[in-house]
Amino acid sequence: MTGDRFELTRRKLLAGVGSVGLASAGAGLGTSALFSDTESFDDNSFTAGQLNMAVSVDIRNKSVELPDPAIESQLGPDDTADGNVVSITVSDLKPGDWFLLEWDPEVYFNSGHVQVTSVDEDYQNSEGDNPESETDTDAPGDLGDHLLTTVWGDFTPSGGIGDNRPGLHNLDPTTDNNDSGLSSYETPDVDGVTTSGAHYTTLNEAHEVYKTGVTVRDPTTGDPLVVGYDGDSATFYQLFELPIDVGNDVQGDSVTFTLRFDAEQARHNDNPFTSGA
Structure with a gap:
C-alpha cells in the first residue's frame, strides 16, 4: 500500500466540497414542510364615538337694587342643563336695571x-297690568x-x-344693528345707540336673529368654533x-323665551347645522 497514492487535487477538493453543499441543501428542501408559523388578530371590536354637551349659566353681575335672578331646574336648584330644563326668572325689572349672564x-x-x-x-311678549297711563295698552307687551x-x-x-359693565369686551355683531365692531362696552341711549355708533339690539331684534340658529364662531377666522376635547371654550356673556x-x-309687561343649545361633531363636518352636512 505504500506505493499507492491518494491524489487529491484542487479540482477534486472543490468538487467534494460542492457535493457536501448540495447534500446539505437537499436536506433542507426535504424537511421544509415541517416548519410552520401562525399569526392571529383576535377579539376585534369597533365602537362608535360619543358626543355630549352640558350648558351652565351663571349670574356674573347685576345692578345693585335688582333682586337676584333665580335659576331653577326640574331637578331642583341647578345652573347646568345636561338634558334638563333650566329656567331663569327676573322679577321687578325697573328702568336703569341690568344683569349679566355667563x-x-x-x-x-x-x-x-x-x-x-x-x-x-316659545317667544312671547305679554301685556301686564299697569296702574299708570300708557300710550300702548294693546297686546303684545312692550318690554321686548x-x-x-x-x-x-x-x-x-x-x-x-x-357697575361692572365696562369690563365687557368684543361686542358680537349678531347683537349690533350697525355692525360697528365695538371693542368695549359703552352706555347706550334709550334707543340702544352708543357714542361710537354701535346700536345694541332689543330682545325682540335679537330673537329675530337667533330664531333660525346662530353658530358659535372663532372671532379671528369667522369659522365655526371647535369646542371641547382639544378644542376651545365657547363661553360668552x-x-x-x-x-x-x-x-x-313697560310697566307690568313680561317677556318669556327659550334658548336652545345644539352640538354636532366637528370631525368630517365642514358645514355644521346645515342639511346634508
Missing part, C-alpha cells in the same frame, strides 16, 4: 360645534321692544359692588339692560 357650553368625548337658537314658538340685550366675548370684572329713560309702557 353661558358656558361644554362638549365632551369628542370636539364639536355649538349652535344657539331662540325657540320661536325696550329691553336691550347684547352678546360679548370677554368679561373682566373690576370686583366689588358697582349676555347683557340685559333696560334704559333709564323708558316710560310707563
Whole structure:
C-alpha cells in the first residue's frame, strides 16, 4: 500500500466540497414542510364615538337694587342643563336695571360645534297690568321692544359692588344693528345707540336673529368654533339692560323665551347645522 497514492487535487477538493453543499441543501428542501408559523388578530371590536354637551349659566353681575335672578331646574336648584330644563326668572325689572349672564357650553368625548337658537314658538311678549297711563295698552307687551340685550366675548370684572359693565369686551355683531365692531362696552341711549355708533339690539331684534340658529364662531377666522376635547371654550356673556329713560309702557309687561343649545361633531363636518352636512 505504500506505493499507492491518494491524489487529491484542487479540482477534486472543490468538487467534494460542492457535493457536501448540495447534500446539505437537499436536506433542507426535504424537511421544509415541517416548519410552520401562525399569526392571529383576535377579539376585534369597533365602537362608535360619543358626543355630549352640558350648558351652565351663571349670574356674573347685576345692578345693585335688582333682586337676584333665580335659576331653577326640574331637578331642583341647578345652573347646568345636561338634558334638563333650566329656567331663569327676573322679577321687578325697573328702568336703569341690568344683569349679566355667563353661558358656558361644554362638549365632551369628542370636539364639536355649538349652535344657539331662540325657540320661536316659545317667544312671547305679554301685556301686564299697569296702574299708570300708557300710550300702548294693546297686546303684545312692550318690554321686548325696550329691553336691550347684547352678546360679548370677554368679561373682566373690576370686583366689588358697582357697575361692572365696562369690563365687557368684543361686542358680537349678531347683537349690533350697525355692525360697528365695538371693542368695549359703552352706555347706550334709550334707543340702544352708543357714542361710537354701535346700536345694541332689543330682545325682540335679537330673537329675530337667533330664531333660525346662530353658530358659535372663532372671532379671528369667522369659522365655526371647535369646542371641547382639544378644542376651545365657547363661553360668552349676555347683557340685559333696560334704559333709564323708558316710560310707563313697560310697566307690568313680561317677556318669556327659550334658548336652545345644539352640538354636532366637528370631525368630517365642514358645514355644521346645515342639511346634508
